[in-house]
Amino acid sequence: MSVSVQIPYALRSECGGKSEVEVSAGSVRQALTALKDEQPKLYRNVCDETGAVRKHINLFVNESLIHRNDGLETKLGPGDLLFIMTAVSGG
Amino acid sequence: MADRVVLCIGTKKGLFVAEASKSRGRFSLRGPFGSGVAVYSALIDTRKSPRIYASSCNAWFGMKVLTSTDLGKKFKETKSAPTFPEGDGRALANIWSLEPGSDSKDLWAGVEPASLFRSEDGGNSWEMVAGISNHKHSKDWHPGAGGLCLHTIVRDGDRIHLGISTGGHYLSEDGGQTFNAANNGVGAGFDPNPYPEFGQCVHKIARHPDAPGRLYMQNHGGWPERPGIGVLRSDDYGHTWQSIADGLPSDFGFPIVVHPHDPDTIYVVPLEPMTRTCPEGKPAVWRSTTGGKKWKKLSKGLPKHGGYFTVLRDAMTTDTLTSPAIYFGTTTGQLWMGHDGGEEWSCLFDSLPPINCVKAAVV
Secondary structure, three states: OEEEEEOOHHHHHHHOOOOEEEEEOOEHHHHHHHHHHHOHHHHHHHEOOOOOEOOOEEEEEOOEEHHHOOHHHOEOOOOOEEEEEEOOOOO | OOOEEEEEEEEOOEEEEEEEEOOOOOOEEEEEEOOOOEOOOEEEEOOOOOEEEEEEEEOOOEEEEEEEOOOOOOOEEOOOOOOOOOOOOOOOOEEEEEEEOOOOOOEEEEEEOOEEEEEOOOOOOOEEOHHHHOOOOHHHOOOEOOEOEEEEEEEEOOEEEEEEEOOEEEEEOOOOOOOEEOOEOOOOOOOOOOOOOOOOOEEEEEEOOOOOOOEEEEEOOOOOOOOOOOEEEEOOOOOEOEEOOOOOOOOOOOOEEEOOOOOOOEEEOOOEOOOOEOHHHOOOEEEEOOOOOOOEEEOOOOOOOOOOOOOOOEOEEEOOOOOOOEEEEOOOOOEEEEEHHHOEEEEEEOOOOOEEEEEEEEO
16 A cells, blocks of 8 residues: 655655655555665665664654554554654764 | 865864965865764865865764865765675664775775775775675674774775774785784783784874885773883884884874874874873873884973863874974864974864864865
8 A cells, every 4th residue: 555654854855855755565664665666865864774774763653653563563554654753862 | 286275174063174275374164064963084085186075974864975076165975875785784884984096086985883895986886895894803803982993094006904993903915805914013901812813902004105014003002001002113014013102101092193204203192091181181292203213292382281182093184285284183173283393283273063083185
């Protein structure tokens, strides 16, 4: 099914300025795999070369952090939004 | 005609570029470039039209390589940063060194976790150099406080010297196909074996092109029970090393720099080993004009007290004018310039972010 991935402002230049992209996926992991194929520049800013989500990136499905659910195996259903968010960090 | 001095200053909050005429009377400053994230390495590449490269360590989105063709008025990202091959299992954590290769687009990058990458297209694509990155010793290397980093690349034709913290000095004599640990005489204060085959915490290696075979090393010294392992010299291409620390207040420090026109003249910044700051808060650069046999303290113009900063491994350099200036940046954000071989110092900028690296070129 098609789900919407919401792109933070800081990463929109990595996907042609879009604020959201559509991917076909039934889970967060599948959505990232789709991004790897369809938006490789965006993907490399979200995941490192081992496929791990970068330390200071948070993924939410709707309003829920995926780590509070099933992590990358969190299911995506019709109308769900996958948010890519930058974590509060730095100094 | 080369008539300007350009400095690249990598800081915790991005890259700054300073520029002055050859008189070095007043430096202008531009930046920060690179999204305000840490820059650990920079290169002013003068092999053709001057081009600047810099690493940009973005904690959120990963590593980038920045490049500028207008001496740092604007930067763009190269098409790719070094990337470990699929299935390798390692992920790029930082880029500690950017060095020119043999032809005009050949670049080398030393990275964390300790590995070497090479680009043949000006940094747009990179290939891992397996001879060191997959070396049989690599599983036994371990990170120092700054991470497991390959920070020094010194090239001399087919001879390539690498400094790894904490891995030691590795030498290739076949253009980077194979590497061997070359640490005879390089000590380790933190290892049960005071002189292990590898695993030393090398801080920096330097050489002068007019003195083939001679190398200088700032190693992790400062061990009361194992003195004289921190500042070293080799006269046989790094196969054996001897201490040249006699006369220094401490053999702990990070950078070691060779005078651009005299292979016998070197500079170090001794630090108090426990705090890694200037001894007694009195900063000084120490110079030897005898290849390390004797040392002289250079502190005129530097703070007389309260100077408790650190000068990191890539934060000291020289320009290449006839009477070169020496530059160092501090973890407290000052950029100092030493005139007349370091006899007198002046502060060019006093409120930058903490400085990781300083590079200079005359263009």
